Amino acid sequence: xxxxTFLILTALAAGPQHGYGIMTDVASIxxxxxxxxxxxxxxxxxxxxxxGSIDVDREEIVDGxxxxxxxxxxxxxxxxxxxxxxxxxxxxxxxxxxxxxxGRTVPAGGPVPAGGTA
Amino acid sequence: MSGQDSPDSRAEGGEDPSAGSRGQLSADDQASASGGxxxxxxxxxxxxxxxxxRHRSIYGDEMLGVLMAAATARGSGRPGVAESLNLIGSxxxxxxxxxxxxxxxxxxxxxxxxSLVAPVLVTAxxxxxxxxxxxxxxxxxxxxxxIDPLTLFHFYTLPLPFQLAGYAKYLITIASxxxxxxxxxxxxxxxxxxxxxxxxxxxxxxxxxxxxxxxSNTVAFLALLAVEVVALMASHGPQxxxxxxxxxxxxIAAPLLALAVTAGLEESGAFGVMHLSWSxxxxxxxxMAATLASAKARRLLLLFAIPVSPFVILxxxxxxxxxxxx
Numbered sequence: 001x002x003x004x005t006f007l008i009l010t011a012l013a014a015g016p017q018h019g020y021g022i023m024t025d026v027a028s029i030x031x032x033x034x035x036x037x038x039x040x041x042x043x044x045x046x047x048x049x050x051x052g053s054i055d056v057d058r059e060e061i062v063d064g065x066x067x068x069x070x071x072x073x074x075x076x077x078x079x080x081x082x083x084x085x086x087x088x089x090x091x092x093x094x095x096x097x098x099x100x101x102x103g104r105t106v107p108a109g110g111p112v113p114a115g116g117t118a
Numbered sequence: 119m120s121g122q123d124s125p126d127s128r129a130e131g132g133e134d135p136s137a138g139s140r141g142q143l144s145a146d147d148q149a150s151a152s153g154g155x156x157x158x159x160x161x162x163x164x165x166x167x168x169x170x171x172r173h174r175s176i177y178g179d180e181m182l183g184v185l186m187a188a189a190t191a192r193g194s195g196r197p198g199v200a201e202s203l204n205l206i207g208s209x210x211x212x213x214x215x216x217x218x219x220x221x222x223x224x225x226x227x228x229x230x231x232x233s234l235v236a237p238v239l240v241t242a243x244x245x246x247x248x249x250x251x252x253x254x255x256x257x258x259x260x261x262x263x264x265i266d267p268l269t270l271f272h273f274y275t276l277p278l279p280f281q282l283a284g285y286a287k288y289l290i291t292i293a294s295x296x297x298x299x300x301x302x303x304x305x306x307x308x309x310x311x312x313x314x315x316x317x318x319x320x321x322x323x324x325x326x327x328x329x330x331x332x333x334s335n336t337v338a339f340l341a342l343l344a345v346e347v348v349a350l351m352a353s354h355g356p357q358x359x360x361x362x363x364x365x366x367x368x369x370i371a372a373p374l375l376a377l378a379v380t381a382g383l384e385e386s387g388a389f390g391v392m393h394l395s396w397s398x399x400x401x402x403x404x405x406m407a408a409t410l411a412s413a414k415a416r417r418l419l420l421l422f423a424i425p426v427s428p429f430v431i432l433x434x435x436x437x438x439x440x441x442x443x444x
Contacts, residue, residue, distance in 0.1 A: 019184040037201055038185050039208030042177050046212075065183040 001083045007034055008044055009053065009072060009080040016057035016071040019045070045070065053079055158189055161197050168209025226353045227362055227410075228417035233302060233349035234359030235371070235406060236342055236422070237295040239399045242375045252291050254321040254339065298346060302356035311350040318343040335428075342425035349421070367409040374402035400426060 004026070011017060011025040022045075023036050036044075048054045053076030057069040072080070162185045166178055189197070197205075294317060301310035321343065325336045353359075363371075377398050403422045407415040 019180060020187040023184065023188065037204040038181055038188065039201075039204040039206075041184070042181055043208045043211065046173070046177070062183070065186075066179040067183055068180050 001079070003030075003034060004036055004040060005044055005048070006080070006083055006087075008036070008041070008048065009076060009083075012054060012070055012072040013077065013080060016069040018060075018067045018069050022070070048076065052076070155186065155190075158195055158197070159186060162186065162189075165197060165202055165205045166209070168206045168213075170209075170213045173209075173212045224411075224413040225417055227358070228414045228421060229349040229353035230355060230358035231362050231406075231410065231414070231418055232359070232421045233346060233353055234299060234356035234363065235403070236346050236349070236425070237299045238375070239402060240295050240339065240342055241292060242399065251294070251339070252287075254324050254336065255291055255294060256287070256324075295343070298350060299356050302350065303360065305357065307350060307355035307357075310355065311347065314343060314347045314350055318347055337428040338425045341428070345421055345424050362410065362414070363406065364409070367406045370405045370409060371402050374398055374405060 007026040007029055008022055010029055011022045014025070017025060019038070019041060023038075023041060026034055026036050045054065049056070049070075052073060054070045055073050057071040060067045060069070159182065162182055166174055166181060169178070185197070185201075188201075189195070192198075297317070298310035298314040301307070301313060318340065322340055325340060349355075400422075404419065407418045410418060
C-alpha cells in the first residue's frame, strides 16, 4: 500500500470526511510531510471506492456545490489494520536491530563514549 | 457511540480551514474575490476537461469544490503549476484506465476487433505495392544494396541466390504487419504487442529519416500501427476480435479483401493502386462494422478514422504525387 492511500484510509478511520477534509487531515497526520493534490486524492478515492475499501457516506450541498462525505467500510478497515500491523512489525524489527546495533557499538567504541559521558 | 459522535466533529474539523480563510478573503475584498473566483472556477473547469466524461460526471463538481477550497486556503487566484500538472496527469491516467481496465467494454471490444482486422487490411492494401513498406522497413540502404523489394520485378536478371534473397525479403516485408495478429491468435498477445511496438518505432524512425515516401501513406501506416499497439495493450486482442466478428463479419469482409488485393493488379501506377486498395479497405471496414452491435461499430469506425484521416485530407487537398517516388 502506498503512503497516500494509507493516510487517506487513516483519515477516514476517524469518521466520514469530505474531500477537502481528507486533504487537510492527511497533511496534519503526516505533520505536513504529505500534501495530497486534488488529482491524486480523487484517483485514490475512485480506486478505493471501486475496490470497496471506502463508500459514500452522505452528500451535502454547500454554497451550491456538491460535497460528498466518504467513510471507511469494514473491508477497508481490515485492509488498513493489516497494513498498520505490517508497518508496526517492520518498525519493531527496525527498532530492535537499532538497539542491538547501539549496544554493539557502544562497547566497541568504549573508551570514547565513556570519556565523553564522564 | 463515540464512533457516532466523531464523524461529525471530524467533518467539521476538516471544514474549518477553508471556512476560516474564506471568511478572511471576503473581508479583504469581496467584489474582486467573487470576480476572481469565477475566473478561477473557469480555469479549474478547463483543467478538469482532461478527465473522461464519466469521471467528470461523478467527481467534477466535488473536485471543483475541493480545488476552490484549497486555492482559497492558499489565498491564490490561479491554479498552481504542480496542481495543474497533477490534474492533467490524473485526468489522462483516468482516460487510459477507462480503456485499459475495461470500464467501457464497448471500447475494449472495438479495440479487439481492430487488433485483428487492421493489420490484415493493411497487408491486403499494400501487397502489390511492397516498395512502400519496403522503404519503411529497410530504408534506403536496401536499394543501394541491390536486393530490395523495390526492384522485385527486375530480379530475373540477377543470380539465383540474390533472387531468393529478394523474394525472402519481399515475404518478410509483406508479412511483417501480420506478425502481431498471428502471435495474438496463437495466444501470445504480449509478444504480439512487443512486435507491433518494435515495428512502429522502427518504421517511424525510417519515416523520419526519409520523407521521400509519400507522406499520407506513411502517416496512415504509422497511425494504423500506433492504434494497433494501443489495441493490443488495452483489449484481449485478436482472439477476442475473431470471436466478436463471427462468420458473418468474415463472410462480408472476405470478398472485399479479395477485391482490395486484386485491385492492385490493374495497371494504374503504384499510387493509383494504393488509393484504390485503400478505398476498398474502407468499404470492408464499414461492412464489417455493420455486423457488430452499434456501440462497438461506432467505436471501431472511430478507431479506423485515425489511420484513414490522411487520405481524407489528401482528398480535400490533392497534390502532385507522380514526382514523389518512381
